[in-house]
Amino acid sequence: MIENALLGRVIDQVIERADRSEDELLSDLRGLFPGVHFSVCNDDDMPARLSPAAGNEFCRLYYVESGGHCLQLTGDADAASGLVVALIDRDES
Numbered sequence: 001m002i003e004n005a006l007l008g009r010v011i012d013q014v015i016e017r018a019d020r021s022e023d024e025l026l027s028d029l030r031g032l033f034p035g036v037h038f039s040v041c042n043d044d045d046m047p048a049r050l051s052p053a054a055g056n057e058f059c060r061l062y063y064v065e066s067g068g069h070c071l072q073l074t075g076d077a078d079a080a081s082g083l084v085v086a087l088i089d090r091d092e093s
Contacts, residue, residue, distance in 0.1 A: 001077060001078050001079075001080065002036070002053070002063060002077050002080040002081075002082070002083065003077075004077070006033070006036070006083075007053055007054040007061055007083075008054070009033075010029065010033065010061060010083060010085065011054060011055075011056055011058070011059065011061065013028065013029060013032060014029075014058055014059045014085060014087075015056075015058055018058060022040045022041075022087070025040055025085070026038055026039070026040045026085075029085065036081070036082050036083065037064055037066060037071070037081055037082025037083070038082060038083055038084075038085060039064065039071075039082070039083075039084045039085070040084075040085045040086075040087065041084060041085075041086055041087070042086065042087055042089065043059070043060055043086035043087060043088045043089070044089065045086065046060070046062060046073075046084070046086045047073070050062060050073055050075065051075065052086070053075075053077065053080075053083070055088075057088065058087070058088060059085050059086060059087050059088055060086045060088065061083050061084070061085060061086070062083065062084040062086060063075065063076065063077060063079075063080035063082075063083065063084075064080060064081060064082040064083060064084055065079045065080055065081060066081045066082065067079060067081075
């Protein structure tokens with residue numbers, strides 16, 4: 001389960017680390033929020049049909065579920081075990 005309060009804290013950390021590479025951001029998030037699975041990608045890589053759980057002009061957050069053999073995107077916060085941080089291209093914002 002991913003609680004709503006976590007979404008805001010993650011977005012705050014993404015904003016603070018806007019100058020970092022995706023790999024550095026991913027490492028930082030995993031260190032700051034142990035037990036939460038994180039992935040970082042470009043927002044263009046996310047399916048248009050899936051609504052983000054939260055977002056701002058820097059990124060959108062999507063829930064990830066790991067209940068089966070593979071990770072999958074979900075819209076269900078109760079089933080989520082992690083987040084995809086989809087970075088918005090600054091030229092598009």
